[in-house]
Amino acid sequence: METLFTNLALGFSVAFSFENLIFALLGAFIGTAIGVLPGIGPVATISLLLPITFGMSPTTAIIMLAGIYYGAQYGGSTTAILLNLPGEVSSVVTVIEGYKMARNGRAGAALCTAALGSFFAGSVATVVVAASGPLLTSVALSFGPADYFSLMFLGLIISAVLAQGSIVKGIGMVVLGVGLGLVGTDVQTGQQRFTFGVPELSDGVGFVAIAMGMFGIAEIILNLERPESRNVLTNKVGSLYLTREEFRRAVPSVLRGTVLGTVLGILPGGGASLSAFGSYMVERKVSKNRHLFGTGAIEGVAGPEAANNAAAQSSFIPLLTLGIPANAVMALMVGALIIQGIQPGPRMVEAQPDLFWGLICSMWVGNLMLLVINLPMIGMWVKLLEVPYRHLYPAIMVFCAIGIYSINNNVFDVYLMVLFGLFGYLCSKLKLEGAPLLIGFVLGPMMEEHLRRAMLLSRGDVMVFIERPISASMLAIAAIALLAMLLPGLRSGKEKAMAEGG
Template sequence: MELFDNLLLGFATAMTPLNLLYALIGVFLGTAIGVLPGLGPVATIAMLLPATFAMPPVTAMIMLAGIFYGAQYGGSTTAILVNLPGETSSVVTALDGYQMARQGKAGRALAVAALSSFFAGTVCTLLIALFAPPLAELALKFGPAEYFSLMVLGLVASIVLANGSILHALGMIILGLLLGLVGTDVSSGAQRYTFNMPELADGIGFVVVAMGMFGLGEIVANLEHEATRDVSIKKVEGLWPTREDFRRATGPTLRGTLLGSILGILPGGGATLASFGAYALEKKVSKNRHEFGKGAIEGVAAPESANNAGAQMSFIPMLTLGIPSNPVMALMIGAMIIQGIQPGPSVMKEQAPLFWGLIASMWIGNMMLLVLNLPLIGMWVRMITIPYRYLFPAIVVFCAIGVFSLNNSIFDIYFMALFGVIGYVFKKLDCEPAPLLLGFILGPMMEEFLRRAMLLAKGDPSVFVTRPISATMLALAAVLLTLVLLPAFKKTRGEAFVEE
C-alpha cells in the first residue's frame, strides 16, 4: 500500500535522534510562547528562522512546525488557568475552561483540552497523508492561469474569514501585493520603487515586515493596555477526567475536528476561526447548552480539537501547492526557499523524505505535547507569572538580532521599525496586518503567473474563464465575495467573531 509506505518513510525520517530532538525543541518553544501573551508564533518563527539555516531542511521544517502547533496547546493552558488566552485561537476556550478552573476542575479541563487536541492531531495527520498526494497530483496539471485564479480565490477567502471590515481587508491585500513588488522586476530587470537604494533591489524582506507588524506592533499594542496582571493560581490537581467527562467530550471533539479540518484547508482560515466556529456549533447542537459559559466540558473539547485540526490542516495548501494560507505558512515557505527547495506540488515527489517526515513529525509532536504538557503544568504556570515588563524588552532584542541576521544588514533593522509604526497605525484604523502579509508574499508570484498566463493566451484575458479549473476557482471566489456582501451573511459573520 502506497499510503503505508509513505507513512513508513515519514516515520523513519522523523524518528532520527536529531529530528526527534528538534521536534521536541519546537513543541517546547511553541508551548512556551503559547503560554506567554504578547508573543505569537509568527514573531517567534521569524526570530528563529536564521537559526535554522545551518540545519538540514527537514529538521528545520519539523522544528518550525512544532512551534506552530505547540503554540495552540500552550495558548489553551493559560486560557483555562487564568482566563488569559495566550493565542487568539484559544479565546473561546477561556469561556468555559476558566469557569471549570474556578470550580476546582482545572485539571480535568486541561486534560480534556490536551486529549481532544491530540485526537484532532492524529486524525489530521491521517487526513493530510490521504489527501495531500491527490491534491499535489492535481496541482501538477495546473498552468499559470490556474495558479493565478487559485491565488485570487485564496486572497478572497482570507477576507471572508478575516475579522473586521471587508473593504479594509481588501485594501490591505492590495497594499500588500504592491509592497511585495518593490525591488527588481524578475522578467525585465527594471527597478521598481527602490529609490536607488541597493538594499531594496532584492525587495523588502518578508521577515522584516512580519517582525515589524507582528513583533514590534504587538508589543506596542500590549503596552497600551498595560495592567497589572494579578495572577493567582490554585494548585492544579485531579488531572484525569471522569468517565462522564469522556462521554460528554466525545461528540464535541469529533465535530470540532471535522469543522477544524474543513476550515483549516481554506486560505486565511486556520485555527482561530475553527475554534470560534466549533464553539458556536456546540452551543446550537449540545444537549447541555444551558451549561455553556458556566463550565461545560463541551465548551473546552470542541474549540480545542478544532483549533488544533485547523492549525494542522493549514499545512495542506502550503505543502501541496506552495501557497501559504496564513502568515505562519508564509514563513514556512520562506524557510523552504532559504533551504533551496522550490515550494509547490513537486515537493512531494522530489523531497519525499521532507514531505512525509514533516507529516509524521506532527503526530510525534502531538504525542510529545500530550506527554510533556500535563506533567509540566507547574512550570508553565510559573511562566505565566513572569511580569510583561521583563519580557518585552527581551522580545525587542530578539527581534532586532533576528532581523539583522537574515541579511546581516542594519538597514533591515530600520525597516522593521518602520513597519512596526505602519502596522500600529493600520491596526488603530481596524485594518488587520494579516491580509497585508498574505498579499505581500503572493504579490510577486501572482504577477509572474498572470504574465505567463497572458503570454500563453496572447493577451486574451478569457483564458481565466475558459479553462475549467481556473473558471471554477474564480466562480468560487465570486460566490464568496457576493455572500460576504449580503446583509444576512454579514450579520452572522459578525456574530461568529463576537465573544459571548
C-alpha cells in the first residue's frame, strides 16, 4: 500500500506539471468538442493528431490523446440530451431517455446526472487502473513467449467476435490487419515480404497512414454523403440540480453502470458503446421504475453515461499492463507509443514510471477538468453545432495531408493515406468494421515475434502452446468465444444488440 501511495505521488507530480496540465486541458476540450460534433469521433480525431505528438514528450502526448478519448464520452451526451442528436456512438443510448427528460423540462437534471455520473465512474475506474496495474504487470512478467502469443490470439478473436456484422467479416478484417502488419523487411532474414516490388513499402505500411485514412478520410467522405441537418435547441436547460427523488433513483444506476463499464472496458473489442448499451439493458431489467423507461427515466441516463466513461478509463488496463489494445482508440495509443520509441507492456512500469503513473493520475485530473468544461459551457457547445460541415472538412483534409507528409517528408505516404481512406469508405458500405483491422495491424508483428521465440525455445514443438497452462487457457477461451458466437441463438442476439445500440 505504501508503494502504491509513493507511485501515486510520483504520478500526481507528473500530472500537475504545467505542460501536462495544459495538454490534459487541451485534450479534454478537444474531446468534448468532437463529442458534441456528430460524425467525427475520437478515433478519427486521435488519428489526425498523431503527427503533432512527435514533437512532444511521450508522457505529454499520451495524456493529451487520453483526454480526447474520455472527453468525447462527456461531450456526446450534451447534444444527445438537448438536441436528440448523439455526438458520439456511445451516446446513442443516452438519447432514448435523455431527450425525453429534456422534453419534460428536466434537461438540466439530465446533463448534471450525465456529468456527475461520468465523473464518479471515471474516478472509480482510474482507481481500478492504479490498483490493478502493478498486480497485472507482475503476473505478466511470468508470461513466456507461448503465453504472450496465445494472449494476443485471444485478443484478436474477441475483437472479431464483438465487432459489428458477421463474425466471418470480423475475422477477415483481423487477418487483413495482421497481413498489413507483416509488410516490409523481415528483421531476422532481411527478406522483403508483401512489398510487390514497391521500394517505399520496404519499411512497412505506415501506422499513421492507415489510421488517418481508415478513420479520418473515410469519415469525411461518409459525412459528405449525408445531408446536413442542424437541430435547433427548443428545450430550455433549466435547473442543473436534481430533486431528492431523482438523486435516489440515479445513484444505484451509476454504481451498476460503473461496475459493468469497468469490466467490459477491459475486454478487447468491448469499449464505451458496448458498455453503454449493456448498462441500458441492465437498467431496464433491474430498475424498480422500469415502467418509466421510454418516458424520460433518469436511470436510462445515469447508468449508460457512467458505463461508457468507466469503460473509457478501464480500457487502458490491458494497454498499460500487457501491451494489448482493447479497441481502436487503444490501438492508436499503442501506435503513438511505438512511434515515440516505447514498447507498451509489463516492463513499461519499470522502464517508464513517469509515463505509467503520470497517465493514470492525469485521468483523474482530466475528469475534474471535464466537469468544469461541460456544465457551465453548455451554451457554447450547442453553438458549435451551427458551424456547417462544408466549412470544417476542407481544413481537416489539409491538416491530414500536411500531417502525414511531415512524418517522412514523403508524398507516397499521402497517396497511401488516400488509398486507405477509399478502402475505409468501402468497408463502411460493406458493413466491415475498421477496429479489428487496426488491432490486427498492431498485434500482428508482436504475435509473429513471440511465435518465433516460442518455437525456438521449444525446438519446433507446437505442443508448447498446449503444455503451458496459461497458453492453453487462453486458447481454450478463444475457442469457446468463437464457437459460442457461431451458435444461431447467440449470433442473432448479438446482431440484434448491435443494431439497437448503433
